[in-house]
Amino acid sequence: DGGITQSPKYLFRKEGQNVTLSCEQNLNHDAMYWYRQDPGQGLRLIYYSQIVNDFQKGDIAEGYSVSREKKESFPLTVTSAQKNPTAFYLCASSMGSRFEQYFGPGTRLTVT
Amino acid sequence: GENVEQHPSTLSVQEGDSAVIKCTYSDSASNYFPWYKQELGKGPQLIIDIRSNVGEKKDQRIAVTLNKTAKHFSLHITETQPEDSAVYFCAASMHGGSQGNLIFGKGTKLSVKP
Numbered sequence: 604d605g606g607i608t609q610s611p612k613y614l615f616r617k618e619g620q621n622v623t624l625s626c627e628q629n630l631n632h633d634a635m636y637w638y639r640q641d642p643g644q645g646l647r648l649i650y651y652s653q654i655v656n657d658f659q660k661g662d663i664a665e666g667y668s669v670s671r672e673k674k675e676s677f678p679l680t681v682t683s684a685q686k687n688p689t690a691f692y693l694c695a696s697s698m699g700s701r702f703e704q705y706f707g708p709g710t711r712l713t714v715t
Numbered sequence: 716g717e718n719v720e721q722h723p724s725t726l727s728v729q730e731g732d733s734a735v736i737k738c739t740y741s742d743s744a745s746n747y748f749p750w751y752k753q754e755l756g757k758g759p760q761l762i763i764d765i766r767s768n769v770g771e772k773k774d775q776r777i778a779v780t781l782n783k784t785a786k787h788f789s790l791h792i793t794e795t796q797p798e799d800s801a802v803y804f805c806a807a808s809m810h811g812g813s814q815g816n817l818i819f820g821k822g823t824k825l826s827v828k829p
Binding site: 607609636643644645646647648651661693703704705706707708709711 | 719721724749751756757758759760761764804806816817819820821822
């Protein structure tokens with residue numbers, strides 16, 4: 604059963620704590636992406652990676668960090684420097700920059 | 716950079732009617748335009764896409780049209796059904812570039828009344 608998995612579905616953290624969101628894909632896709640979605644807004648790109656051990660900042664990278672040590676995994680860390688971390692986080696993958704992006708089910712992060 | 720505007724923000728139709736959602740983009744270099752459907756609490760699902768070398772594409776009840784000169788593209792859903800109710804997002808991208816990143820519109824909440 605191929606696809607993109609994100610865990611957990613819901614995540615709660617106290618302000619000032621770092622938290623890592625998981626994203627795994629078994630589609631053998633080279634490229635992976637992290638987006639943030641706020642109510643009534645479109646998706647905004649946080650980070651993307653076109654290949655293992657390489658990643659680039661998107662439009663709203665401040666307060667976030669990523670790693671890409673394995674082709675199938677692209678975890679996102681929301682650091683305490685992120686001013687408004689509460690949001691719905693979506694991971695996506697594609698065969699490469701010329702191909703369609705497919706999304707995971709998302710993780711809803713609430714920071715209080 | 717690219718900017719994508721999407722209208723309307725909400726759309727209510729009767730079951731069986733057609734629904735049209737429109738998007739405009741700013742960067743003439745964009746050449747790939749996907750549409751996503753997002754149900755409540757779920758990730759977006761790709762429903763149809765179009766590339767700039769094509770003016771129209773159809774898949775059963777859904778179609779997308781592209782006007783490169785005017786820089787706008789539209790999603791058409793015919794014979795709407797209650798299960799079409801969701802938020803629809805358009806996006807634009809320059810496929811083949813170093814990024815391939817999608818720039819999204821803010822979404823249209825479609826409600827289909829039985």
